[in-house]
Amino acid sequence: MKDIEVKFPLIEDISMEVAKKYGMIQPGESKTQSVRAVFFVDPNETVRAIIYYPLSLGRNFDELYRALIAMQTSDKFNVATPADWNPGDDVIVSPAGSCGVAEERMTSTEDLDCKDWFFCTKKLDKDLVLDSILKK
Numbered sequence: 001m002k003d004i005e006v007k008f009p010l011i012e013d014i015s016m017e018v019a020k021k022y023g024m025i026q027p028g029e030s031k032t033q034s035v036r037a038v039f040f041v042d043p044n045e046t047v048r049a050i051i052y053y054p055l056s057l058g059r060n061f062d063e064l065y066r067a068l069i070a071m072q073t074s075d076k077f078n079v080a081t082p083a084d085w086n087p088g089d090d091v092i093v094s095p096a097g098s099c100g101v102a103e104e105r106m107t108s109t110e111d112l113d114c115k116d117w118f119f120c121t122k123k124l125d126k127d128l129v130l131d132s133i134l135k136k
Contacts, residue, residue, distance in 0.1 A: 072133045088126030
């Protein structure tokens with residue numbers, strides 16, 4: 001690929017120092033090659049997610065992008081995203097903290113789909129998500 005601007009940091013680890021410190025040498029594969037790993041680090045320098053791939057397995061860049069957008073959506077809108085979530089899919093609203101709040105929540109005018117007091121989902125518009133995350 002040519003003329004691609006990478007807008008995030010990448011680590012080159014020729015000495016294998018980082019790979020050894022983080023236990024990334026795959027047993028039985030090689031003494032000089034590490035697994036392929038993706039570390040999602042937020043602006044506060046907190047590791048939010050790690051995805052490991054053995055040398056023999058290609059990475060799924062659509063899944064990496066999906067995971068990144070899901071984490072950013074969770075942060076921006078104070079929601080959780082279910083398995084296989086993509087922008088435009090329903091999100092999970094955090095459970096209420098007390099029974100009184102739970103009753104209020106079940107009768108709320110907010111557009112929630114509550115299965116019970118502890119599990120509610122809501123629509124989150126795909127364009128709203130992408131516009132606020134990607135700042136088009």
